[in-house]
Amino acid sequence: MTRWEPARSAPAHAITPATSAWTVIGRGMRNRCPVCGEGKVFNGYLRVVDECEVCHAPLGSLRADDLPPYITIFVAGHILFPPVLWVEKAWMPPMWLHMAVWLPAFTIACILLLRPIKGAVVGWMTRLGFDPPPEVKAPPGPPRSDHA
Ligand SMILES: [Zn+2]
Numbered sequence: 001m002t003r004w005e006p007a008r009s010a011p012a013h014a015i016t017p018a019t020s021a022w023t024v025i026g027r028g029m030r031n032r033c034p035v036c037g038e039g040k041v042f043n044g045y046l047r048v049v050d051e052c053e054v055c056h057a058p059l060g061s062l063r064a065d066d067l068p069p070y071i072t073i074f075v076a077g078h079i080l081f082p083p084v085l086w087v088e089k090a091w092m093p094p095m096w097l098h099m100a101v102w103l104p105a106f107t108i109a110c111i112l113l114l115r116p117i118k119g120a121v122v123g124w125m126t127r128l129g130f131d132p133p134p135e136v137k138a139p140p141g142p143p144r145s146d147h148a
Pocket of ligand 1: 034
């Protein structure tokens with residue numbers, strides 16, 4: 001199996017085995033290619049580019065799947081849930097007011113957090129390599145019987 005390597009024309013600061021995970025995570029968070037730090041990760045709000053425009057790293061082959069929304073919900077909940085409890089304890093506002101304030105706040109927080117978190121996950125995944133996904137094999141059929 002061949003692994004993708006940065007092109008010889010890649011910038012000097014392109015990813016190497018010695019590049020720290022925090023470097024590639026930080027690059028992804030800032031919408032910069034985790035490999036070279038110059039190209040973009042996203043084409044639009046959340047669509048990952050097929051390959052980096054600068055170093056041609058196949059970023060589109062990295063499948064972040066459900067991890068970015070999971071982390072986003074986890075972080076937004078930990079940021080906003082303590083104020084929800086504090087407001088309830090301090091003023092006990094009616095439920096409609098809670099909903100009018102906190103639902104938009106959670107929505108905005110998730111919209112703002114999701115993109116940098118997905119970029120960070122894509123950056124982290126570059127540390128795992130760019131091997132193509134394994135071929136899907138046909139499921140095994142019914143067991144053969146040699147006694148028939
Ligand atoms: Zn790049």
